[in-house]
Structure formats: structure tokens, C-alpha cells
Amino acid sequence: MSLYAIGDLHLHFQSEVKSKSQRRDRKWRKHEVKFSGACQSLLKEDDTLVLVGDHSWGRKLAECEEDFEYIRNLPGRKILIRGNHDQFWDAKKTGRLNELYQPELNFLQDSFEVYQDYAIVGTKGFTFEGPFYLDHRGRIFDWDRTEEAHSWKLIERELERLRRSFEAAKAGGFHKYIMFLHYPPTNIMERESGFTEMAEEYGAEQVIYAHSHGDLRYHDSIEGEMNGVQYHLVSGDYLQWVPKKILD
Numbered sequence: 258m259s260l261y262a263i264g265d266l267h268l269h270f271q272s273e274v275k276s277k278s279q280r281r282d283r284k285w286r287k288h289e290v291k292f293s294g295a296c297q298s299l300l301k302e303d304d305t306l307v308l309v310g311d312h313s314w315g316r317k318l319a320e321c322e323e324d325f326e327y328i329r330n331l332p333g334r335k336i337l338i339r340g341n342h343d344q345f346w347d348a349k350k351t352g353r354l355n356e357l358y359q360p361e362l363n364f365l366q367d368s369f370e371v372y373q374d375y376a377i378v379g380t381k382g383f384t385f386e387g388p389f390y391l392d393h394r395g396r397i398f399d400w401d402r403t404e405e406a407h408s409w410k411l412i413e414r415e416l417e418r419l420r421r422s423f424e425a426a427k428a429g430g431f432h433k434y435i436m437f438l439h440y441p442p443t444n445i446m447e448r449e450s451g452f453t454e455m456a457e458e459y460g461a462e463q464v465i466y467a468h469s470h471g472d473l474r475y476h477d478s479i480e481g482e483m484n485g486v487q488y489h490l491v492s493g494d495y496l497q498w499v500p501k502k503i504l505d
């Protein structure tokens with residue numbers, strides 16, 4: 258029995274791809290074939306796979322059905338975290354998604370899932386991604402202050418959602434946590450954030466995140482150990498479509 262994770266599948270069986278790199282980059286060519294092949298050879302039916310957001314380009318459920326069917330056909334239990342491109346998923350209506358698709362697909366929001374004696378907690382997260390203004394040497398000397406102010410509101414809301422997930426798990430008697438975010442826990446200017454602080458506060462053993470894809474984005478945030486927490490990027494192109502084992 259193992260726990261695996263990967264993010265940013267950006268499936269599009271019934272919808273239009275909206276990213277240039279996904280249309281042009283060799284890494285994305287037939288990525289859904291590469292990924293399902295990797296899952297079939299790696300995962301067993303008693304394994305758990307956490308999909309860390311940006312599941313589908315579909316804007317509404319009717320445009321996601323074939324993407325969900327693809328996910329449903331992967332081996333093991335599937336848990337989904339919300340990504341910024343998942344327009345089909347209104348956080349406040351997560352209960353409805355679970356009514357429609359459980360037990361095959363489990364949409365995690367303001368709640369937790371159990372893996373052995375661990376609680377799987379998470380939310381989309383958020384981090385300020387600019388625009389940043391660079392000098393002639395490529396160093397950041399300023400950024401869009403209006404966008405930054407807006408970001409803080411989204412970050413606060415996501416921190417509240419994350420705390421609800423942790424508190425639900427804690428109330429359920431759990432004290433071992435694996436924390437999932439779609440967005441990286443920090444942006445390119447930060448060394449820590451409300452998300453890293455919360456991971457440390459609850460003693461999460463690992464923080465798993467995605468969203469950073471394309472070669473230039475892989476090192477936007479924390480990788481490896483910081484203050485006793487292990488951080489791992491699991492965006493699909495970074496992992497070359499092989500899900501990462503998180504726990505045995």
C-alpha cells in the first residue's frame with residue numbers, strides 16, 4: 258500500500274487547451290498516454306493517488322466527463338485537490354461534486370482523507386506571482402502593488418480553508434499530517450509564508466504542491482527539508498508523468 262501524488266494533468270478530452278506550452282512543448286505530447294501507462298505499471302488497487310489540482314481545461318462539468326472517466330480508470334483510490342484552472346469546481350459546492358462522483362473520485366475541500374494513521378489535508382493555496390519588474394540584470398526591483406494587495410485577500414481565504422482541513426483532521430483524532438497545496442507554498446521572493454507556518458504549527462511531515470510547470474518555474478519555491486518539513490513539487494511535466502511516491 259502506497260501514497261502517490263502528481264498535479265497539473267490539464268486534461269482536455271472535451272475542451273480546448275488554453276496554454277501555448279501545452280500545445281507546443283514535447284513534454285506534453287500524449288502526456289495522458291504516458292501518465293496512464295506509468296500509473297498502470299506503478300500503482301496497485303490498494304494504493305492512493307492524490308491529484309494536486311489543474312485536472313481539466315473544462316469550464317463546466319459537462320466538459321469534464323471524459324477527463325473524469327480517464328481519472329476514474331486509473332488504478333487505486335483517487336483524491337483531488339482544487340487547482341486555479343479547475344473552473345468546474347466551486348469550492349462552496351464541493352459537497353455536490355462528492356455526491357455525484359464518490360466513491361471513485363474524492364474532492365477534498367475543508368475536509369480530510371485518511372491514509373493509514375495520517376490525515377491528508379489540503380486546499381488550493383495561493384501565492385503572489387507578479388507582475389514583477391526586473392532591472393537590466395534580471396533582478397526584481399518592484400512589482401504590481403495592486404495585484405499584491407489582491408493576493409493577500411486570496412491567501413487569507415485559502416489559509417482559513419487550510420486551517421479548517423487541519424482542524425477537521427485534528428478533531429478526528431489525527432496528529433500526523435501530509436499537507437497538499439496546488440500553488441507553491443512561497444513565491445519567488447519569499448522564504449516562508451502563512452502556508453509554511455501552518456505546516457510547522459500542525460507538524461505536517463510533508464508539503465506537496467504543484468502549479469509550477471515549464472522548465473523556468475521548477476525552482477520557484479521550496480524543495481527538500483525546511484524546519485523539519487519536507488517540501489516536494491509534483492507538477493506532471495516536472496515528474497515526466499510518473500507519480501511521486503509520498504509514503505509507503
Ligand SMILES: [Fe+2]
Pocket residue numbers: 265267311342468470
Ligand atoms: Fe497547471
Ligand SMILES: [Fe+2]
Pocket residue numbers: 310311340341342439467468469
Ligand atoms: Fe495551476
